[in-house]
Amino acid sequence: MPYRYVVPTPRKQPLALWLAATLTLVCSVPSWALEAPAKLQVPTLAYDDQQIILVWEKPADHADISDYRVYANGVLLGGSNANNDRVSPAKPYIDRFYEQDVAGFHHRIGIHSYTAQGLRPDTAYRFTVRSVGTDGKESADSQAVVQRTSKVAAVFDVRKYGAKGDGKSLDTLAIQNAIDACTPGCKVLLPRGTYKSGALYLKSNITVEIAEGATLLGSERAEDYPLAGYIQYPYSSTVRPASLINALPRDPRQHQSFENIRIVGKGTIDGNGWKRRADVVDERGQPLPFYLPSDNTRYQQDGILAKAQVEQAVARGMNVKDAYGQMRSSLITLRNVKNVFYGGFTVVNPAFHGIMNLETENVVLANTTHKTYDANNGDGIEFANSKGAMVFNNFFDTGDDCVNFAAGTGAEAVQQKPQEDAWIFNNYFRKGHGMVVAGSHTGAWIQNILAEDNVSDGTDAGLRMKSTNFMGGGARNVIFRDSAIRNTLKQAFIFTLDYNDPNAKLDYQRSTIPGQFRDIRVADVSVENAQGKAIEVKGDSQHNAWHQGLVFERVRFSGPAKAQIDGLKDSLFDHVSFSGHGAANPWQITGSVGLTFKDVQPPPP
Structure with missing residues (x-):
């Protein structure tokens, strides 16, 4: 294979x-x-x-x-x-x-x-x-x-354009003026201070530096994020609000491309999305924020910007479910950008997602910190229909997926480019729905992903692959190797067609082809104290919807989790071991064909 x-x-x-x-x-x-x-x-x-x-x-x-x-x-x-x-x-x-x-x-x-x-x-x-x-x-x-090395860049200090940095004054216009004045190759600098801002729009050939001691704080007012933000896919029906930082055309129906954008610094980007419940102390004795976990029934009591944006959408006549699922701002959204570098900064408290990269090319995320737990939908970084990504040396403690890949929804996704070519390594994943996630939007295929030399303690899942019977596409040519995982809460590895997002808006034509996960290799991975399922595979063999070509080599599990496999074919399990089950057999296999087991302990019944 x-x-x-x-x-x-x-x-x-x-x-x-x-x-x-x-x-x-x-x-x-x-x-x-x-x-x-x-x-x-x-x-x-x-x-x-x-x-x-x-x-x-x-x-x-x-x-x-x-x-x-x-x-x-x-x-x-x-x-x-x-x-x-x-x-x-x-x-x-x-x-x-x-x-x-x-x-x-x-x-x-x-x-x-x-x-x-x-x-x-x-x-x-x-x-x-x-x-x-x-x-x-x-x-x-x-x-x-x-x-x-580059030449010393011309610096455009936002304070020279009128930014107060006092955490109270709205600095949107001053920061935007600095960005607009910035000459090619320049640096827009946010020095020490707290800069409250609404939506900002970047341009090509620019560095934005959020200096140590500086915070870019999202405004709590919905009106500071234009509704003409972006549509997720060409066939999507909902125009979403702008994010805090954007590389987008001002008209979401227009095409505009960008290149060479850097967002760096030792400062913080704060979305001001949710109320903070408290700080928790992590395994190193360090404080981490804990935001109120909310949903579309509790946003009014839990939210800040999230509350304001949903209420605004409902006042315009949108139902609460769609408003909650579509009308909250992410922290960063870049579309049609070639060459992006994110480095060094800390992300906290998004009203929706963290960093969104749509139809981008060559994106790097390095040495950043993501503290978004347990903000609802607070992903770390997401790539959709993009080519070329490196994600390394990052800390993730997120309210949703840590590193997520998407490729469009339903029948029309075949007209889009696939999501392809990514390298994820040397990251630490603390909280999150999954370390590395493919889906649920799989329509144009997610492919050629290498995740290696990563460590996790406490995520819901390690490798998480999710789709549906009507999504199309899938994920293929994925390698997850040389990694150490502890305390998975739901599944160490999951490949499912049974995914459901209660906030999703089905504004696309359903595909007649189910999603599929194939040619996936998991090798040299240790999973300690695995809860829930160790390996979960959910195809749909009754409707000829199979996952296939899964290879597990030299993978060891400890803890109560078992392997539950259905709808899988032509796959190999080689040197896979379980401990902590006593006399009970950890393998539960139904509706599957062509499975090969070599030196598996204990062997399947």
Whole structure:
């Protein structure tokens, strides 16, 4: 059964390509048996005038690799593990997770990114990476990559355009004026302070920096988010309100494309969506916000912006269910944007979703923190009908899916582009409906997804795939590997056609073809204290709607969860083990054909 994954190729600057072709190697290193990293690259727009982020693929044989060392112009910068301790909000939680694994149950992940800091502006650097074995020996150099830092950008400080930053005054016009005045390659800066704002509209070739100590706070008034925001799909009937940050045409029926947008900084984007119940203390003793979990019957008592927007829509004559499901603002919505970098900031309290990327190309999310639990529908990041994504070094504590992929709904989705080519690694998932989620909008297919070297403690599910009998499309060519999971609440892995969203508006033509999940590989994953179901497969064999080509290799479960499989065919379970069931058999298999089991403990009945 073939599997393939296409790593998103970063857009390189012509000068960097020229330098890479003309620089000559002046040194060599001994070639130990250890394999060097592959495909060293700078992700899309992952650099500025002072730093450059590098990522690479680990070797196929990586069992004896304990670290990676990064060299710039032949000089050692340091190791990836120590570097991530400084730059990744996920890394302290990952370390704590393994400190608690005193029995050595869990698969150990590898860290394969590095942020080179303190660099000179407008300067080319040549980087290589070496694998480091458990014996301390290094591999040969990886293939080199050359990247030039950017020039120092012209800064457009929003305070110079009249922004107060006092948390009370409405700063929308001042911030928008700074954005509109910004010249290509510039930086719009929100310095320390709290900037209350309604909808903001970005343009191409711009960086927005929310500085440390700064908060972009969403206005609580519905009228500050224009109703001419966007429609989700070309065949959708509802025009949704604008988000807090937008790269969208002002007329949602028009087409407008953008490119080269960066949203960065150590500050916070706060959607002001819901009332805050309290702070909770996490496993590291750190406070995390806990927003009131609401729905379309409780939004008036629980909501802030969410309440105002639903009430506004109801006053216009929309029913409560549709108003709640369609008329709340997300934090960020970008459409038809080529080359996007999100880096460093913290996301809190969206009225609806977190970061939405619609028909985008080459999007990177790195070193960000998402604290949206338990805001209803408070996803982390979503991609729809997009191509090329990297999601790494992020902390997710969300009120819905953490990383979600969508591809359109129903019969007309076949006219859309698929959602394809994503790489998700070195993230920590704390709360959320799923670590990595495909669906429920599967119409144009979700494909070529690699999720690896991630850690989770407390999500509802690990890999969550959901669709319906009338959605069409599905997900295929997905790999979920080399990860450690603890305390799943519902399913460690789920593939279902039985998904129902009570807030969804069925404003599309139903497909006569059911969704399908096929050619999915789960390998080298440990799941501790799994509750609910370990593996849940729900096809519809009575109507010839099967999932197929699932491969589970070297996956171990502890806890009471069982495998419940129906409507699956032509799939393999190899070296899959369960503990904690006593004499009871954890396998419940019905309506399935062509399943192969190798060294499964305990074996199916």
